[in-house]
Amino acid sequence: MNLTHDDVESPTTAPAKAGTPATEVTDGTAAGVRGTPHVVGRVEEVPPGEGRAFVAGGVQVAVFRLRDGSLHATQAACPHSGGPLADGQTDLDVLVCPLHLYTFRWTDGTSPGGAAPVRQYPVHEESGRLVVTV
Amino acid sequence: MTAVLGGRPEGVSTLHFAMDEADGIDTRQRLVVIGNGMAGARVVEEVLERGGGEQFAITVFGEEPHGNYNRIMLSHVLAGEEHEDDIVLNSHDWYADNGVVLRAGVRVVRIDTHAKVVHAADGTTTPYDQLVIATGSRSFVPPMTGLYSGEDQLLPGVFGFRTIDDTRAMLAAAAEHDKAVVVGGGLLGLEAARALQGHGLAVEVVHAGTHLMNQQLGAEAGAILAKSVEALGIVVHLATRTTEVIGPDRVRGVVLADGRAIDADMLVLAAGIRPVTEVALMSGIEVERGVVVDDQLRTDDPDVYAVGECAQHRGELYGLVAPVWEQAKVLADLLTGTDPTAEYHGSRTATKLKVAGVDVATMGISKPERDSDEFLVISEPKRGVHLSVVVRDDKLIGATLLGDTRKVAYLTQAFDRGTPLPEERIKLLVDLSDGAAEVGVAELPHDSQVCNCNGVTKGDICGAVAGGCGSVGSVMDTTRAGKGCGSCKGLVKQIVEWAADGDVVEDPTASWYVPGIPMAKPELMAAIREQGLLSPSAVFAALAPGGAEDAKSKMGLTSLLRMIWGKDAVQENDAKFINDRVHGNIQRDGTFSVVPQIKGGVTTPAQLRKIADVAEKYEVPMVKITGGQRIDLLGVRKEDLPAMWNDLGMPSGYAYGKSFRTVKTCVGSDFCRFGLGDSTQLGIDLETRFQGIESPAKMKMAVVGCPRNCAEAYVKDVGVVAVGNGKWEVYVGGAAGASIRKGDLLATVDSPEAVMELSGRFMQYYRENANWLERTYDFVPRIGLERIKQILLEDSEGICAELDANMQQSIDAYTDPWGQDGKAPATPGQFRTSLPLVELPLVPVR
Ligand code: SRM
Ligand SMILES: Cc1cc2nc3c(=O)[nH]c(=O)nc-3n(C[C@H](O)[C@H](O)[C@H](O)COP(=O)(O)OP(=O)(O)OC[C@H]3O[C@@H](n4cnc5c(N)ncnc54)[C@H](O)[C@@H]3O)c2cc1C
Ligand code: SF4
Ligand code: FES
Numbered sequence: 001m002n003l004t005h006d007d008v009e010s011p012t013t014a015p016a017k018a019g020t021p022a023t024e025v026t027d028g029t030a031a032g033v034r035g036t037p038h039v040v041g042r043v044e045e046v047p048p049g050e051g052r053a054f055v056a057g058g059v060q061v062a063v064f065r066l067r068d069g070s071l072h073a074t075q076a077a078c079p080h081s082g083g084p085l086a087d088g089q090t091d092l093d094v095l096v097c098p099l100h101l102y103t104f105r106w107t108d109g110t111s112p113g114g115a116a117p118v119r120q121y122p123v124h125e126e127s128g129r130l131v132v133t134v
Numbered sequence: 135m136t137a138v139l140g141g142r143p144e145g146v147s148t149l150h151f152a153m154d155e156a157d158g159i160d161t162r163q164r165l166v167v168i169g170n171g172m173a174g175a176r177v178v179e180e181v182l183e184r185g186g187g188e189q190f191a192i193t194v195f196g197e198e199p200h201g202n203y204n205r206i207m208l209s210h211v212l213a214g215e216e217h218e219d220d221i222v223l224n225s226h227d228w229y230a231d232n233g234v235v236l237r238a239g240v241r242v243v244r245i246d247t248h249a250k251v252v253h254a255a256d257g258t259t260t261p262y263d264q265l266v267i268a269t270g271s272r273s274f275v276p277p278m279t280g281l282y283s284g285e286d287q288l289l290p291g292v293f294g295f296r297t298i299d300d301t302r303a304m305l306a307a308a309a310e311h312d313k314a315v316v317v318g319g320g321l322l323g324l325e326a327a328r329a330l331q332g333h334g335l336a337v338e339v340v341h342a343g344t345h346l347m348n349q350q351l352g353a354e355a356g357a358i359l360a361k362s363v364e365a366l367g368i369v370v371h372l373a374t375r376t377t378e379v380i381g382p383d384r385v386r387g388v389v390l391a392d393g394r395a396i397d398a399d400m401l402v403l404a405a406g407i408r409p410v411t412e413v414a415l416m417s418g419i420e421v422e423r424g425v426v427v428d429d430q431l432r433t434d435d436p437d438v439y440a441v442g443e444c445a446q447h448r449g450e451l452y453g454l455v456a457p458v459w460e461q462a463k464v465l466a467d468l469l470t471g472t473d474p475t476a477e478y479h480g481s482r483t484a485t486k487l488k489v490a491g492v493d494v495a496t497m498g499i500s501k502p503e504r505d506s507d508e509f510l511v512i513s514e515p516k517r518g519v520h521l522s523v524v525v526r527d528d529k530l531i532g533a534t535l536l537g538d539t540r541k542v543a544y545l546t547q548a549f550d551r552g553t554p555l556p557e558e559r560i561k562l563l564v565d566l567s568d569g570a571a572e573v574g575v576a577e578l579p580h581d582s583q584v585c586n587c588n589g590v591t592k593g594d595i596c597g598a599v600a601g602g603c604g605s606v607g608s609v610m611d612t613t614r615a616g617k618g619c620g621s622c623k624g625l626v627k628q629i630v631e632w633a634a635d636g637d638v639v640e641d642p643t644a645s646w647y648v649p650g651i652p653m654a655k656p657e658l659m660a661a662i663r664e665q666g667l668l669s670p671s672a673v674f675a676a677l678a679p680g681g682a683e684d685a686k687s688k689m690g691l692t693s694l695l696r697m698i699w700g701k702d703a704v705q706e707n708d709a710k711f712i713n714d715r716v717h718g719n720i721q722r723d724g725t726f727s728v729v730p731q732i733k734g735g736v737t738t739p740a741q742l743r744k745i746a747d748v749a750e751k752y753e754v755p756m757v758k759i760t761g762g763q764r765i766d767l768l769g770v771r772k773e774d775l776p777a778m779w780n781d782l783g784m785p786s787g788y789a790y791g792k793s794f795r796t797v798k799t800c801v802g803s804d805f806c807r808f809g810l811g812d813s814t815q816l817g818i819d820l821e822t823r824f825q826g827i828e829s830p831a832k833m834k835m836a837v838v839g840c841p842r843n844c845a846e847a848y849v850k851d852v853g854v855v856a857v858g859n860g861k862w863e864v865y866v867g868g869a870a871g872a873s874i875r876k877g878d879l880l881a882t883v884d885s886p887e888a889v890m891e892l893s894g895r896f897m898q899y900y901r902e903n904a905n906w907l908e909r910t911y912d913f914v915p916r917i918g919l920e921r922i923k924q925i926l927l928e929d930s931e932g933i934c935a936e937l938d939a940n941m942q943q944s945i946d947a948y949t950d951p952w953g954q955d956g957k958a959p960a961t962p963g964q965f966r967t968s969l970p971l972v973e974l975p976l977v978p979v980r
Contacts, residue, residue, distance in 0.1 A: 047961040049708025053968045060969065067671065067683060067708070076969055084724040084968030087712040091650075091685040098712040098720055103685070114227075 035122075035133045043071075043125050051086035051095075056132040061121055062086035063130055064095065072106055073123035073132050079116040139298050140201025140222035141238075162191045165469065166252055166262035168242045168413060170196025172205055173442025173458045174268035175224055180466030182232055189470060192234045193260055195252070198297060199239035201225040206455060206587060208301045209322075209488050213329035218298060245417035247435045264469060267414055267425055267433070267440040271407035271453070272296055276317060278388075280379040291385030292401045295326050304402065308333040311399035315339075315388050317376055319346040321487060323404035327368050328490045330402070338369040338396055340376050340388070342405070350485060350496040354513060355520040355536050362492045362518040362537065376401075407453055409444040424451045429477040431465050441465055448480055457481035459589040484546060484586070486539075492518070493539040497549045498532035499524055507531075510559050521563045528555060530562070543625040551582050575625075575632045584629060585622045590615035592629055599633040606630050607644070647906050648691060650684025651677050655694075655905065662698055669704035670695065689714070690906035693792055693828045697901050700947035707961045716775055716965060717951040719790035721768065724969045726775060728754075728767040729789035730782055731825065734799040734817035734837075735763030735845075741784065748781045762789070762796040762834070763845075772965050779952035786826070786952045792907070793828045794835075794897070797821040798846065802839030802856070809839035811856025816886045817845075820854075823890060824897065826948050827941075830904040833897055846870060851900075851910040852893045853877050862889050866896055866922070867914025875911045878919045881927055895926050895934060898941040 040054035040063065051064040053076045060076035062085040074095065078085050083099030090096070094103040095118070102115040109117040122133040165181065167174045178192055186192075196202075202224040210216035229236040241255040251259045273294030275281070283289045291311075293304050308314075308330055316327045319341030327337045339346075345356025346363065360370050371390065378389040379401060387397045409424040420426045420434040424446030431439045431447070441461040443453060452458070460481055467476035484497030501524065502509040508525040517537060523545070524532035530548040535541065541563060547553060548562070555562060578584075580593040590613045603609045606627050610616045616623040647655040651673070658677070667673045670691040674683040688709035695703040707715050718726030730745065745765055749757050755769035764787055770778060779786075788795055799817030803809030817837040827833070836847040837854040847853030849870035855863040861884050868877025880896065883889055899922070904913045914922065924930040926937075959965065 045962055047707060047963075049706070050961065051968075052963050052966060062968065081722075082724075082969075084720075086968035087715075087720065087724070089685040089688055089711065090708065091683045091688075093682075094685055096685045099722065101686075 037131045037133045039126075039129045040132050041130050042128055043130055044128075046071075046130070049090055051088060051090065053084070053086040054130070054132065056121070056134045059121075059134045061123075061132050061134065062088075063123055063132065064090055066090055066092055066106075068092060071123045071125060071130070073121040074104070074109070075119040075121075078102070079111075079118050085118070138199050138201075138226075138238075139203050139218055140225035140228075141199070160191055162189060163263040164261055165190035165192045165264050165266070166260055167192070167194045167266045167268060168245075168252065169266075169268035169270055169410075169442070169444070170194050170198065170200075170202055170236065170238065171268060171270045171442065172202070172223075172455055173270065173462060174266065175202035176458060176462040177266055177268065177441060177465055178234060179224070180462045181469055182234075184466055184470040184472045186466070186470045187233055190264075193237060193262075194229070194234060195237045195240050195242045195254060195260075197239070197241040198299070200298060201228065201236075201238070203298060204587070205296075206488075208295070208298065209325040209329060211298070212295075212301050212304060212326065213332050214305075218302075221298075242413055243416065245413060245419070245438065247417060247419070247438060250437065263437065265438045266465065267419075267438065267444060268442045269410040269413060269444045271409050271443040273300075273403050274406040274408045275403055276375065276405045278375075278377050278379055280381050283381070289379055289381055289385055289401075290383070291399055292379070293403065295322055295402060295404050296407070304330070304400070305333075307400050308335055312336060313338075313398045314400035314402060315376070315396055315398040316402045316404055318404035318406065319343065319370065319372070320349060320404065320406070321347065321485060323402075324363065324490045324492075325488055326402050326404050327363075328366070330400070331366070331368060335400070336367075336369075338371065338398070339363070340371045340374060340390065340396075342373070342375045344373045346370065346372070347487075347494065347496075350500060351494075351534060351536070352500045352522070354511075355500070355522070355534050358513070358515050358518055358520045359492060359494065359536055361515070363490070365518070366491045407443065409446070409451060411444060414440070414444075422446055429479065430468055431461055431478055439465055439469075447478065450480060452481060452483065454483050454485060456483060456586045456589075459586075463589075482549070484549060486542070493535070493537060495535045495539045495542045495546075496533065497546065498530070500532055500534050508559065510563065512563055523559070523562050525555060525559065525562075530555060533562075543622070543628075547578055547582050551579055553577075553579070575628045578629075584625055585613075585615040587622075588614040595626060595629045596633040599630055603630075604634065604637070605644075647694070648684070648687035650674070650682070650687035651691075652679065653677065655903070659694070659698060659902070662695070668695065668699055668702060669706050670709035671706060672704075689792075690830075693830065693906070696828045696947075697944065700943045705960065707964070713790035715960075716772060717786050717790065717955065718770065718772075718775060723769075724967075725769045725771055727789065728770050728775070728778060728782075729760065729762075729764055729787040730784035731787040731821070732764040733821040734797055734814055736799070736814060736818060737765075744782060744784070748778055751781065752778055760789070762787075763798045764789075764796065772967050775965055776956040776959075779956040782952075784952075785950040788826050791826075791828065792831050793826060794824045794833045796834060798834075798836040798850075800838045800844040802837075806839055808842060809856070810858040811839055811860070811862060812886075813837040813839035813845070813854070813856055816854065816862075816889060819886065820890060820893065823945060824894065826950070827897070827901075827944050829897065829901050831907050831909045833900070833910070835893070848876050849874065850877065852896060854889050854893070857882065860884055862886070864889060864892050864896075867910045867919075869909060869911035873909075873911050878914060880919075880923065891938065892926070894941045895937050896922070898937040898944075899926060899933075901944075902937070902940070 038056040040056050046052045046063055046065040048065055049067045051062045053062050061073045062076045064072045074085055078097040080102050083097045087098045088096050094105055096103050102111050102113045104111050104118040109120050124131050201222050204221045204223050207216055207221040211218050242252050243255050244253045251261045253259050273296045294300050314330045314335045314337045316323045316339045319339050327339050331337045345353050346359045364370055374391045376388040377391050380387040385401045387395055389395050411421045411425055414425045415421050425440040425444050427433055427440050427445050427447050431441055433440055442458050461478055464476045464478040467473035487494040511522040513520045519537035522534045529552045533545045578592050581591050583591050594613050598609045598612045603612055609630050616626045645654045647658050665676055667676055670688050673691055675681045689711045692709045712720050718728055749767055752774050754767045758766045760766045797817040797820045799814045802813035803811055833851045835852045836845040836850045838845045838847040839856050841855055847855050849868040853865040853868050857863055861882055863882045864880045865877030866880045869875045900913055
């Protein structure tokens, strides 16, 4: 048996019920509705492929700069069990939470492993500044 | 022990997703199923498969709180061969996803066939248009005195063997007790006996019949089976019964009909099953031994059907799952109108002992019944082998295979299909020529059932192969073949190989080093060396399909590149797991742990004082002595890490990495009166030499001063034992974590230097050849000790010098990450908190 291997290939604990907020997070505005843009920092603060956490208008968000240069922002705490998503690993398709290795798709935030979807926020760059809309 | 199998984490769900509650207009008929066992759930699956989701609003009542699970596999769960999570067939989510209302944990009490509603124990009433009774069976409780402690309460220590809850209870009891008596020497009893024996219990089987498995076996075969079972160490008492349970507070033993008493702390009842018919009886539906049904599985009420073990069809009751599958198909055809003339005409049953340590397979009848029946027997009592077949009108109507089941696949087909038999009947039982098996597979008719548990045919398997499944594993995933009792796996493999015409891949991804790059480790290493790929992103660009990076491959690649290139590997922090980015182990609340290096477990008052000061200064929530002989500072904020390391002034202990970890030592010859060698010093030297070396999985060592093994060297990846006269034994592949394995003796050498050289050489061989995350306890048996000895001791492949040099390169590349990143962060914001608004720590402060 190789416990370790399973560990990395698939999530280790069952996902929490859909919609359970991991921590007290202020709700962002629902998708499709225009929110308020907030400058949270500078692009260089997020190294390629990594994520960093910021606060945008009282909402904690994790901002990622993928290796193709694209920017993504999600809620900071993992919907599964509150893991720090900014400490996760990325590729161009998914974000992997560091705690139990659930993955979340960038396309729609859903998790192939069955965790509740992660909330995403619009993020863009404006002359070197990171702007997150919540 | 109360976890809901296949449930949602919140517990039992009573989900109401039916359309009627959403908008009040559901024109579908209401189909209600009583019983969420193998039959009830299968009916629902078959109905859905026929598009019945649009025709019916389906509600399933299950007395058990669980999702639907594979009851057959309980034997494997009891034997510890299978985890209970892996026997779930349909989880609560599956029901929700398919719009089926599952009323799990709710018992139905009565059906009002006039009003067409069912009354449940929770007081609810549920209307139906069509109703299916699938209440199954329960364990038969044979009469004996002292069996009950209260009204209906079995004496503690008495168990049935029917449900996952029974199985859990037995597993819990088995962990605490030493002696079990199993009542019943049939399939279930023997499986239970063997499974309990596997947990270290002394087991005795009490069987009322004159021979074991008398339902399936003749007397002669039964006698041979009894011998084989006794040879396994299970005591068998035949032709007697238990008349009394010795109590009074819990099971202390049993008394047999002949007056003998047997001590026991567990009493398992496997003396047969009885159909569960109360609901039907209470509702005025015709019940004899079971719920009486016709060829359309209809009871005497036209809208009420019954399937599974509770149903009595043409006077027969079944206790096996194959008839359940056949009945479910017929019923689904009828309910959905797919085939309004579908009929069930009974099943011929075949069965196998699964976990009993003796191979037994039977089908049909066990001895001739008519003068014209042909009967062929091969009996070798000494070898525990008894094989027989019964042939009527050139058709196989019965077979018994005991002690040798090689012909089971072939015979099962002949039995199920009535295929022509060889003229020389002996060929039915003995392979007279080679290669017969392959011919057999080719000749199997397309629609012959291969996996009886899940009703998968040869055609289904061939279809999966044609549809692109290239490996046995993927075929099994797609068709579910081999996922029941598992006894058909061999045949499934043969068919896949035949269908793919030799073109089967081992599960392709299984041999890849990381999932994102389709290459095995040697190939990948060669490509990396040839093309001079120094960073994970360079590897992805050059070798991954479409050059696409893959998050789950990054950590393995980073480790591999460090191993190949040493200092020259290009570091990319995003390709590291968070632990390796910040050199600490992430905790459940996003904080980290700090484990300073304490070589060989030897520390000093000054070091301890330093650790104490730092722990106070940074308000470390818990300071703990680890199992690896050092000190863990747990719950440290990420932002505090660099300053803490600086204050500590100690190097990292690498307690977070897939890397060389610790060397545990004992006090050895300096202090211990038994010490035969200076284990402490050797441990310190080893830890100094190999500190921080990355590897496919953790590498842990221990050195002990004598075979008393106080620091557990026999169960380490590399363990060193002083045996006197300056000699040291080197063990490899030991483990005492999730797996327990005593290491294999690689060699006895005669100096500490030789220990250092040999352990280094072994670890390098492991680093270069092990799969990602494969610990030495899997690696050593996979390669084989003999081969490892030849390569590392006799240099049979001429690579020893290279291994030694490569290890040296890695040792030279070592830098203490705390000393380094502590001073200048590797990337901007390396130590920034990732949960900015969360109050830390969330872990309890001690
Ligand atoms: C701290 C410690 C427990 C303790 O309080 O004593 C510990 C703590 C953890 N162990 Fe362990 N193990 C600790 C000694 C052990 C030992 C005993 C030993 O090393 O002598 C074993 C059995 C030996 C072995 O490894 O074979 C052990 C077998 C495991 C396993 C099972 C590995 C396996 O393949 O069998 C895991 C799981 C894994 O590796 O994925 C694990 C995983 C873990 C992790 C890293 C779980 C995780 O990924 O977060 C725990 C980290 C806690 C933390 O944040 O620091 N730990 N763990 C011990 C640290 C030792 C040290 O100083 O380095
Ligand atoms: C340990 C073990 C090993 C076995 N091994 C094999 C094997 O190797 N091969 C083989 O072919 N067969 C084997 N069997 C038999 C096989 O499991 C059964 O034939 C099969 O489960 C029958 O299915 P069923 O749906 O009729 O009954 P069950 O699976 O028992 O399902 C009946 C369900 O109905 C529920 N129920 C009962 N009354 C009510 C009510 N009033 N309201 C609501 N729900 C109710 C019960 O809680 C139960 O969940 C084994 C059985 C056991 C216990
Ligand atoms: S035994 Fe389990 S819970 Fe305890 S430290 Fe090891 S991994 Fe963590
Ligand atoms: S917290 Fe468990 S996967 Fe994120």
